[in-house]
Amino acid sequence: MKELFDSTTINGMTLRNRFVRSATWEGMCEDNGRPTPRLASCYSDLAAGGVGLIITGYAFVRPDGKQMPGKMGIHTDDFAPDIKSLTEAVHSHGGRICIQLVHAGGQTTAKTVGRRPLAPSAVKVGQFPEEPGAMTQGDIDGIIAAFGDGARRAKEYGFDAVQLHAAHGYLINQFLSPLTNQRTDGYGGPVENRCRFLLEVYRSVRAAVGPDFPVLVKLNGSDNLEGGLDIKDAVYAARLLDKEEIDAIEVSGGTSASGDKTPVRTKIDSPEKEAYNAGLAGEIRMAVSCPVMAVGGFRSLEVIRGALGDGIDYISMSRPFIREPRLVERWKKGDHAPARCISCNGCFRPGLKEGGIYCVVEKKEAEERANKG
Ligand SMILES: Cc1cc2nc3c(=O)[nH]c(=O)nc-3n(C[C@H](O)[C@H](O)[C@H](O)COP(=O)(O)O)c2cc1C
Numbered sequence: 001m002k003e004l005f006d007s008t009t010i011n012g013m014t015l016r017n018r019f020v021r022s023a024t025w026e027g028m029c030e031d032n033g034r035p036t037p038r039l040a041s042c043y044s045d046l047a048a049g050g051v052g053l054i055i056t057g058y059a060f061v062r063p064d065g066k067q068m069p070g071k072m073g074i075h076t077d078d079f080a081p082d083i084k085s086l087t088e089a090v091h092s093h094g095g096r097i098c099i100q101l102v103h104a105g106g107q108t109t110a111k112t113v114g115r116r117p118l119a120p121s122a123v124k125v126g127q128f129p130e131e132p133g134a135m136t137q138g139d140i141d142g143i144i145a146a147f148g149d150g151a152r153r154a155k156e157y158g159f160d161a162v163q164l165h166a167a168h169g170y171l172i173n174q175f176l177s178p179l180t181n182q183r184t185d186g187y188g189g190p191v192e193n194r195c196r197f198l199l200e201v202y203r204s205v206r207a208a209v210g211p212d213f214p215v216l217v218k219l220n221g222s223d224n225l226e227g228g229l230d231i232k233d234a235v236y237a238a239r240l241l242d243k244e245e246i247d248a249i250e251v252s253g254g255t256s257a258s259g260d261k262t263p264v265r266t267k268i269d270s271p272e273k274e275a276y277n278a279g280l281a282g283e284i285r286m287a288v289s290c291p292v293m294a295v296g297g298f299r300s301l302e303v304i305r306g307a308l309g310d311g312i313d314y315i316s317m318s319r320p321f322i323r324e325p326r327l328v329e330r331w332k333k334g335d336h337a338p339a340r341c342i343s344c345n346g347c348f349r350p351g352l353k354e355g356g357i358y359c360v361v362e363k364k365e366a367e368e369r370a371n372k373g
Contacts (some may be wrong), residue, residue, distance in 0.1 A: 002308045004301075004315075005332060010291060011214040011247040013096055013160045015052040018308065019328045020316040022250065022295045023100040023163065023218065025057035025068050027351030033060065033073020035082045038356050040089045042325075047095030049326035053314075054090055055216075055250075058102035058165050061150040062143065064113045065103030065171065070355065074099065074150040080157060087158030098161035098216060099154045101205070103143055105171030106132030106180065107256075118143075120174050120181040120188065120197075126225070126257030127169040128180075140187065140197065143171070148204035151215075161214035161247070164201060166237075168263050169255030172198050173220055176237060177229045191233045195240055202241060214247040218295075221280025224254040224261035231280055235287045242288035250293035250316055251281035264319070265297060268343040274303040278312065285311045300338040301331060322347045323359035 005017045028039035046054050059072040066073075073079065090097040106119030106128040118139055119132035135143075151162045166172035174180040175197035181188050187196050198217075205215055219238060223229040238249055253276070254262045265276055274297045281294035295316035298304050304315050320327055320339035327339055346360035 002313065004304065004308065008291075008313075010161070010216075012212055013053075013214045015096055016094065017050070017052040017328065017332075018314045019050075019052045020250070020293055020295075020314050021046055021051045021054045021321050022316040022318040023055040023058055023165065024318045024322065024357070025071060025351065026357050027068065027070030028356040029070050029072045031069065033063075033066075033071060033075070034079045035072055035086055036355075037085075039072070040085045042356075043086055043095075043097065044089040044093060045325040046321060047090040047093035047097075049321075049324075050328035050332060051095060051321065052328075053096045053098055053161070055098045055100050055163055055316075056086070058100045058170075059150070061101050061103055061146040064115055064118060065105070065108075065143070065146075066112050067104040067108045068351070070351065074101065074153055075146065077153065080153075083153075083157045087160075091158070096160040098163050098214070099150075099159045100163045100165050100218065101147055101150045101154075102165035103146070103171040105174045107169050107171075107174075119171070120183055123180060123182055125179055127255045134183075144197075144200050144204045147201045148208040151205040152208040155209045155213055161216055162205060162209065163216040163218055163250070164198075164205065165218050166198055167218045167220040167252045169223070169257070172201060173223070173229065173255070176220075176233065177223055177225075179223070179225060179227045191236050194233070195237045198237060199240060199244070202244060202246065206244070211245070216248045216250060217241060217246055218250040218252055219284070220253050220255075221251045221277060221284060222253050224258035228255070231283055234280070235284060238284045238288050242290050246290055248291040248293060248314070249284060249288060250295055250314075251277055251284050252295050253277045253280050263296065264345060266343050266345055268297045268299055271300055271303050273297060274299050275307055278307050278310070281307075281312055282310055297343070298339075299341065301336050319343060319345075319347060322357060323362050
């Protein structure tokens with residue numbers, strides 16, 4: 001029986017428990033992607049709070065793959081000392097840190113990236129702010145190489161693992177989805193072709209870091225969109241990666257256009273609404289031999305233990321750690337009350353407007369307490 005505080009190993013990376021901080025854009029980098037000391041302090045708090053594995057907010061592998069402001073860049077060696085300070089901060093508290101690598105593809109604007117955004121096909125879908133340009137073979141080769149270069153830098157800078165962001169409607173997901181991939185060459189059409197870009201990115205990353213370094217992927221079990229990636233194709237992609245010795249698959253679901261089934265659902269206020277991607281993760285769990293992480297709406301130990309009992313290997317959370325960076329420590333010490341996050345998504349706003357995310361509810365309540373006191 002899996003226990004939450006088991007120590008486990010993923011391809012040589014030892015983790016002190018089964019809690020993962022899922023990738024969370026923090027908005028704490030300069031415009032060019034250089035991390036600020038505020039980001040090191042954010043990771044330091046999470047590591048001190050006992051999270052087993054911290055996955056960074058998405059880091060762009062090329063400037064034309066940027067999206068939100070304040071996102072980290074791993075496209076250049078210029079930020080080496082700043083990025084090394086992040087990994088050192090985590091290691092000094094006995095934690096482990098994985099960088100999430102992304103290219104936003106068509107899910108960004110020309111204003112953000114200084115050119116027409118690139119995507120598998122020139123189609124305007126719900127999650128794209130504008131119509132992107134279709135990628136040429138040269139664009140494809142260049143981005144695949146950029147993922148490899150980013151992974152090589154990450155290993156050099158002390159990260160314990162890398163994760164490919166293949167979920168939430170970003171470029172790799174755009175290739176997987178029939179909605180955004182309408183190509184007629186070897187990258188489009190049947191599922192094996194739609195998986196080709198993901199596989200080539202994975203191989204480029206694996207070649208850059210070698211066989212003994214953990215490479216993870218965050219995959220949508222479903223895009224929750226009519227005509228988008230479905231669980232059948234997601235299982236196919238997961239099996240391909242498993243055969244090529246991916247080290248773990250984190251299962252999410254949805255894109256920003258998926259209505260009430262986005263990756264970041266609101267109003268998770270009862271156990272029934274928790275763990276909203278656990279079913280998808282369970283289907284992928286049955287199809288692969290590598291560890292599977294589930295993310296989306298985990299809030300209570302009861303539901304978390306249930307997911308472990310159903311075969312999920314790691315429990316990944318984002319918003320609960322924004323409100324309570326020390327949540328794992330709290331639970332370990334015996335305070336088993338559910339995470340205090342109310343899933344309002346208010347945390348995005350200060351990331352956009354104040355140079356970094358924080359829990360707006362926690363801040364308001366702390367101010368009220370201070371005023372009363
Ligand atoms: C502020 C914020 C930023 C996020 N940034 C990322 C990101 O960079 N990469 C990613 O894969 N998911 C990102 N997510 C989604 C989370 O990783 C997670 O999949 C989602 O929030 C559901 O988990 P939760 O209910 O534990 O928050 C973000 C979520 C939030 C709230």
